[in-house]
Amino acid sequence: MKKKHRLIISGAVLVIVLSCAVSVLLLLQATGLLPSGQPASSVGVEQQSMDTSSAELTTHSAVEISGDEESGSSGAYGQAAKVTLPVAAGYNAMPMQQGKESLEGTPLETLYDQIAEKAYQISEEAEEGQLYPAQRITIQGSEFTDAQVVQALSAFLHDHPEVFWISSQYGYSSGNGRTVVQLYSVLPASECGELSQRIMAEVGKVLNRIPQGESALDREIYLYEQVMKYCSYDEEAAVNSNDWRAHTIVGAFLDSQAVCEGYARAFQLLLNQAGVPSMLVTGSAGGAHMWNLVRIDGQWYHVDTTWDDNGSTGVYSYLNLTDEMIGQDHTVYPEAGTVEAPSASEVYNLPLPACTAVKANYFRAKGVTLDSLDESETIATAIEEAAAEQAESIAFYIDESLNYDDTVSRMFQESPYQFMYGVRTANVTAEHPVDYDNCTYVEATASRGLVVLLAYE
Secondary structure (H helix, E strand, O other): OEEEOOOOOOOOOOOOEEOOOOOOOOOOOOOOOOOOOOOOEEOOEEEOOEEOOOOOOOOOEEEEOOOOOOOOOOOOEEEOOOOOOOOOOOOOOOOOOHHHHHHOOOOHHHHHHHHHHHOOEEEOOOOOOOOEEEOOEEEEOOOOOHHHHHHHHHHHHHHOOOOOOEEEEEEEEEEOOEEEEEEEEOOOHHHHHHHHHHHHHHHHHHHHOOOOOOOHHHHHHHHHHHHHHHOEEOHHHHOOOOOHHHHOHHHHHHHOEEOHHHHHHHHHHHHHHOOOOEEEEEEEOOOEEEEEEEEEOOEEEEEOHHHHEOOOOEOOOOEEEOHHHHOOOOEEOOEHHHOOOOOOOOOOEOOOOOOOOOOOOHHHHHOEEEOOOOOHHHHHHHHHHHHHOOOOEEEEEEOOOOOHHHHHHHHHOOOOOHHHHHHHHHHOOOOOOEOHHHOEEEEEHHHOEEEEEOOEO
């Protein structure tokens, strides 16, 4: 029986987690009109590592442009095709509009609307630097700061994961009673449409496999598991901020590799198109990071698919956590509206709902509850049922009436070795015997959860 080694101080979870180099798109750095850069084992037990390293942050960077709204590309502009987002049959898609709602009633709402239009009007000719300019935006009557421009752009990109081609570089000029903004695309309009169609075909495949009548929680769990199967962490992109694909749904759905932003945006898109509201949240967790908030039965929860990715399956340690739980090893960045003087060099979130409910926490909702000192028979039954289906894992919830560490020790490390007893009992009649020596367990102490990753003989 193997236990995975824990290398983090906070102790919220023991799980393989690759650090994330996020291309954070929530109020990132811009510097006026000038370029600022682009973007071991113990007795019968082996612990899994969480080795988090410093992460690069791909920031928006401003370049100098003329304030003349007629300036810009002299080439022809194409229209990037607006794709229809697939919807899971039997469910109503949830609109992704938290970004726009955060700007309602402010002058920035006009800029948001202009971005939504011009983001699709892209030159077919690349400028120096291999970027394709979009048609310029001019807002009369408002002189926005660079931080405000990025705030509006970030709000739009939050709401539109399907608009994956917008570069982190933008042009900006403000004065004389107006603001001029130049967006750039990493692709010409024709290629944007082609990739969009391929992505939506993959999204449709995932959504079409959701049975009708599933609860919001079951839809969330299914899509969480699909993200794990589709995507693996892109270590090279984590140190190369120029790899834009890994920071978008392109990497997640077409390349099968992404960094945390790609994971989060893909999960956001799938959830909303399956009728489960989701939004993005940024913060730090061994480096700059992005994950999701998800609403289940009216209550919001944190979900981190990147930190839960175990290669082929999730370990559920970061599936539906409260603010307090996630706070043990994640720090949430401030909301833009709570900062007196927002800076373009800082990262902010949209307004975030409180996450205080525990009902939909994965271990409480789906785990086998252990609430007494002698749970040998309960554990044996759980193993028998899992082995009958050749399940990849078993989740346990350790009741608050028990000492968490003592319970885990009694299961794996000291008498009565309850999990070993359970395996031996189940294997007497099992068609697919469990290979105890090659099973692995993962502790999720923040939510009092425990996952055993099963192996079979």
